[in-house]
Amino acid sequence: MDTGRLESDKDAGRYLLPLIFIWEIDMGTKRFVKPTPEQVTEYALTIGYVIDGGAFCDHYQSKGWCVGKSAMKDWRAAVRTWKRMDNKRYGQPTPSVKVEGKTLKETYLEKNNES
Secondary structure, three states: OOOOOOOOOHHHHHHHHHHHHHHHHHHOOOOOOOOOOHHHHHHHHHHHOOOOHHHHHHHHHHOOEEEEOEEEEOHHHHHHHHHHHHHHHHHOOOOOEEEEOOOOHHHHHHHHHHH
């Protein structure tokens, strides 16, 4: 006998998930796309931070691109967090400060050209 009720929470999910998906599309929600190491390095340079993009990608790849128990939503925010934490830990200079007469970008480019 069909009472019109859902038999379980599993059945409820079957009906609700497509509606949620349609709502996210309508709201313009973007899907997370993993960055390349080059994208990470380039973005970091634009905010005055020298980072090994490969190390960043390897770190989050090993964690399934999760931050804590949540899926990563914005890798650029994670790069900014790494910069902020490094500044607290190691006292990195601000982008306007030159180290040994070179900017952070010059130091990075010189380091990569040696490889």
